[in-house]
Amino acid sequence: MTAVSAPAASTAPLIKKDTVIDWLGMAPFIIFSLLFLIIPTLYLVTGAFFTPEGEFTFQNIADLFTPSIMSAYWISIKVSLASSLGGALIGFFLAWAVVLGGLPNWVRSTLLTFSGVASNFAGVPLAFAFLATLGRTGLVTIFLRGWFGFSLYGTGFNLLSFFGLTITYMYFQIPLMVLILTPALDGMKKEWREASEILGATNFQYWTMVAFPILWPSLLGTTLLLFANAFGAIATAYALTGSSLNIVPILLYAQIRGDVLHNPNLGYAIALGMIVITGVSNVLYLMLRMRAERWQK
Amino acid sequence: MKGSRIGAWIAVIVGASYFIIPLLGTLEFSLRMRRGVYSIDAYASVFTDPQFRATFGYSMLMALLTIVFGMLLVVPTAYWVRLRVPRMRPIVEFITLLPLVIPAIVIVFGYLRMYNSSSVLPLTGNAMGTNILLVFSYITLSLPYVYRAVDTAMRAIDVRVLTEAAESLGASWTTIMFKCIFPNVMSGVLSGAFITLAIVMGEFTMAALLNRPAFGPYLQLVGANKAYEPSALAVIAFTITWLSMGLLNLISGARRGAPAR
Amino acid sequence: MSFLALNNIQKSFGPVQVVQNFNMNIEKGEFISFLGPSGCGKTTVLRMIAGFETPTGGTLYINGKDQRPLKPNQRNIGMVFQAYALFPNMTVYDNVAFGMKVAGAPKAETDSRVKEMLGLIKLDHLADRYPYQMSGGQQQRVALARALAVKPQVLLLDEPLSALDAKIRVSLREEIRAIQRQLGITTVFVTHDQEEALSISDRIVVMNAGKADQIGTPFEIYNTPATRFVASFVGxxxxxxxxxxxxxxxxxxxxxxxxxxxxxxxxxxxxxxxxxxxxxxxxxxxxxxxxxxxxxxxxxxxxxxxxxxxxxxxxxxxxxxxxxxxxxxxxxxxxxxxxxxxxxxxxxxxxxx
The missing domain is CATH 2.40.50.100 (RNA polymerase II/Efflux pump adaptor protein, barrel-sandwich hybrid domain)
Incomplete structure (x- = not known):
């Protein structure tokens, strides 16, 4: 290995010189990530265990379990779970269709390109798109009323609700699932199917005993990733429902803006709760992915 | 065989309508401003709004700064990890994944508490400091995507051989970095840049909570107060995403054509 | 009629005829090799016997029964693939038991059969391992046990040794031959390696461009090649x-x-x-x-x-x-x-x- 910046390195008696250069090169990144990622997060995490006066306490954590905060977590979990499960299910069928469905190649490349775009089409504009489509004067709402005499809002449907938010989130959840699951399905070897067939297995037995057990770590892992993805999202929900739907990120947003809970450190506890939930989902996702990759080698 | 193909077509058609109908709905809605006929009034209204131009320009500038400074941070780091400190790789990769785990709203919450006007580093005390903080927050948000893109591009070239060749010709450190490494990982830098552009242009949380006049909060504001303009804005935003991601796909597609696989 | 009778088999993919007028009669217990360069149609013939490909012409009988209307899972054939193709989510034991399980065999019977098979390939001690924990040679032996566990009428081996190291290739081919003799199972072995074919076969079919150039014992094939192709390919x-x-x-x-x-x-x-x-x-x-x-x-x-x-x-x-x-x-x-x-x-x- 050659020292990049020091022609004198060979004559220098300092044993540690290379090590110092190594660390100097890493310094900008380490300082940046400490200052703008790790310390701010740790600041909140530790803040969750202190009173505003600086005394150690578990009261903030205990206060999370009050009905209003709990209901926010509960709605968030429900929306994230529903949109990730829905996204996973539809995404799986789409990925299956393009990988194993025997469709022409252009369908696959179009779908993957489109998924790359759609999975990044989130935030405020996504809310506008769904308002324009499924809002009270949206295209689909009017179409259903005009052509079928079917009143969507008459059924109790409301875009600014749990269900409305779920189907809006699925707009970026489905393509994300397609993007992650397509390579996993590509990894399903043709020989596994043929081996099971020649051993006498039916198509159903192949799916239940071979294909699905091989795929489930990928499926479950990706669903968890989608869950975390939805759980942290705020812009779409805020633009769609204002503050009428009380999900955790919106509660935290209100707390940051105006201390609606009248306890700044309770805000830290809410943030900690979010990190724990998204963190656990991500760690499980990574573990499941490692398992899936081990099998598909 | 036949049955599964029909099922596949059904799945694709259902999925495609899920993607396309909201886009059609938005487009149709954005053209409905004038009663009874389709018109581009909503777009005219948007484009003549000085606020639109101001916030759009501001976010573009922020995106540009994010790309430049983000690359100055990520490319040398990825290079250094490959060349000198491979043992740091797992740690660096873990850190670059963190922004996917920690929600943006939590990160910005931390900023507001750590860099408020009474802290050691009162970045939020004035507009310039807050702008800097916003750029840094965007660098953080795009870190997972940018680092991956650059590192993948770096895997395709042998940075060690390239460095040693340049050194043997007497190149200085800056020459190696900007004349050898950057141009050779250009595909990674570009795809990182486009995804950053897509993220920054639509970003809401950071800008809103740092109170900066960015495009995201402007969109939200219009959405709360106007009827047809939001759809026009959504069409514009979607076009931007399409352009960035389309270019990204073009670049990564071109790279995939290369010997990588 | 022979145990496995291929009569005038044809196969075309679109305009390309990959197998033409293929005739072969294989007796019960015989070990037959299909030898030829890649693209000569040998794997296609094997896959037609397995039922993965449908012949575009000709007849195919096993033990006097017309196989053409049968799906692969109705043919009772054992097959070993080049890339092992063990189920990665199952242990060695479960892989070998798979065929019995899908057939709904009683647990006790399955268990004794699996143990017998693992004994045959001398891997009893690895029953609880997963495929990714084993070497290629071990995986291929498990694949062989899995194929034999269902007591197939015919065993098909599709270049089973190609992915292995030279040394293991020789020892495993001897093992395969020994097991085949012991069980007396009718076997078709596809290979592009003439030494492999010469050393283990009862008879060899040398294939070239979709046709059988010569069918004969290794001795005949080597010493009295019928065509220029056979002479240059085999020796x-x-x-x-x-x-x-x-x-x-x-x-x-x-x-x-x-x-x-x-x-x-x-x-x-x-x-x-x-x-x-x-x-x-x-x-x-x-x-x-x-x-x-x-x-x-x-x-x-x-x-x-x-x-x-x-x-x-x-x-x-x-x-x-x-x-x-x-x-x-x-x-x-x-x-x-x-x-x-x-x-x-x-x-x-x-x-x-």
């Missing part, structure tokens, strides 16, 4: 171009030397070109060996290969190589030297193109 045979001088007396000319063959040339005319094959070990420079024919030429090169000396000589534009056993008394020929190669005329064979 290191010398191919010599010659001209027919007199069909009636079986006289041919190589360069400017006339030779009388033992084989009849009745179907040829004077002046026809023919190809002749001569095994490298059939000739010698020494006068002491039993010979009735000789060719004179110049030595091109002589290579000392340890136990043998391989000499290449030029006879009227044909390069003929032959091997002499090494012994301290032998002086290797030198390049440029004029030598006389002696052999039996019966060893010089006329080959079809």
């Amino acid at each position: 290191t045979l010398n191919l010599i171009e010659a001209e027919v001088i007199d069909p009636a007396s079986n006289c041919i000319r190589i360069g400017d030397q006339d030779i009388t063959l033992k084989q009849s040339l009745a179907s040829y005319n004077g002046g026809d070109k023919v190809s002749l094959a001569l095994r490298p070990e059939a000739g010698s420079l020494s006068e002491g060996i039993k010979s009735d024919t000789a060719l004179t030429g110049q030595v091109v090169s002589a290579h000392f290969l340890g136990s043998v000396i391989r000499t290449r000589m030029d006879v009227g534009g044909n390069v003929i190589s032959f091997d002499m056993f090494n012994s301290p008394g032998v002086t290797p020929p030198v390049a440029g030297e004029t030598v006389t190669l002696r052999f039996m005329a019966a060893d010089l064979l006329v080959i079809r193109d």
Whole structure:
């Protein structure tokens, strides 16, 4: 290995010189990530265990379990779970269709390109798109009323609700699932199917005993990733429902803006709760992915 | 065989309508401003709004700064990890994944508490400091995507051989970095840049909570107060995403054509 | 009718005919190899026997039963794939038990059968391992056990050794042959490696461009190749171009030397070109060996290969190589030297193109 910046390195008696250069090169990144990622997060995490006066306490954590905060977590979990499960299910069928469905190649490349775009089409504009489509004067709402005499809002449907938010989130959840699951399905070897067939297995037995057990770590892992993805999202929900739907990120947003809970450190506890939930989902996702990759080698 | 193909077509058609109908709905809605006929009034209204131009320009500038400074941070780091400190790789990769785990709203919450006007580093005390903080927050948000893109591009070239060749010709450190490494990982830098552009242009949380006049909060504001303009804005935003991601796909597609696989 | 009878099998993919008029009768317990270069159609024939491909013409019977209407999972055939294809989510035990399980066999019966199979491949101690924890050779033995566990009527082996190291390849092929003999199972083995095919088969089908060029025992295939392709693909045979001088007396000319063959040339005319094959070990420079024919030429090169000396000589534009056993008394020929190669005329064979 050659020292990049020091022609004198060979004559220098300092044993540690290379090590110092190594660390100097890493310094900008380490300082940046400490200052703008790790310390701010740790600041909140530790803040969750202190009173505003600086005394150690578990009261903030205990206060999370009050009905209003709990209901926010509960709605968030429900929306994230529903949109990730829905996204996973539809995404799986789409990925299956393009990988194993025997469709022409252009369908696959179009779908993957489109998924790359759609999975990044989130935030405020996504809310506008769904308002324009499924809002009270949206295209689909009017179409259903005009052509079928079917009143969507008459059924109790409301875009600014749990269900409305779920189907809006699925707009970026489905393509994300397609993007992650397509390579996993590509990894399903043709020989596994043929081996099971020649051993006498039916198509159903192949799916239940071979294909699905091989795929489930990928499926479950990706669903968890989608869950975390939805759980942290705020812009779409805020633009769609204002503050009428009380999900955790919106509660935290209100707390940051105006201390609606009248306890700044309770805000830290809410943030900690979010990190724990998204963190656990991500760690499980990574573990499941490692398992899936081990099998598909 | 036949049955599964029909099922596949059904799945694709259902999925495609899920993607396309909201886009059609938005487009149709954005053209409905004038009663009874389709018109581009909503777009005219948007484009003549000085606020639109101001916030759009501001976010573009922020995106540009994010790309430049983000690359100055990520490319040398990825290079250094490959060349000198491979043992740091797992740690660096873990850190670059963190922004996917920690929600943006939590990160910005931390900023507001750590860099408020009474802290050691009162970045939020004035507009310039807050702008800097916003750029840094965007660098953080795009870190997972940018680092991956650059590192993948770096895997395709042998940075060690390239460095040693340049050194043997007497190149200085800056020459190696900007004349050898950057141009050779250009595909990674570009795809990182486009995804950053897509993220920054639509970003809401950071800008809103740092109170900066960015495009995201402007969109939200219009959405709360106007009827047809939001759809026009959504069409514009979607076009931007399409352009960035389309270019990204073009670049990564071109790279995939290369010997990588 | 033979146990496994392929009659006039055809297969085309669109306009491309990959298998043409393939006929083969395999007796119960036989070990047959399909030998040929990649793309010769050997794997396609195997996959038609398995039922993964449907023949576009011809008939296929196993044990007197028409197989064409049957799906792969109704044929009771065992198959081993080149890339092992073990189920990665199952242990060795579960992989071997899979066929019994899907057939709904009783647990106790499955258990004893799996144990018997694992004993057969000597991997009883690895029953709880997963495929990714094993070497390629071990995985392929498990794949063999899995295929045999269902007591198939026919065992199909699709280049099962190609992905393995040279050393394991030899030991595993011997193991496969031993197990096959022990169970007496009718086996079709696809390979592109002539040494592999020669060493383990009862009979070999040499395939070329979708057709069977020759069917015969390894001995016949090697010693009396029927076509030019078989001669060049299977062995290191010398191919010599010659001209027919007199069909009636079986006289041919190589360069400017006339030779009388033992084989009849009745179907040829004077002046026809023919190809002749001569095994490298059939000739010698020494006068002491039993010979009735000789060719004179110049030595091109002589290579000392340890136990043998391989000499290449030029006879009227044909390069003929032959091997002499090494012994301290032998002086290797030198390049440029004029030598006389002696052999039996019966060893010089006329080959079809």
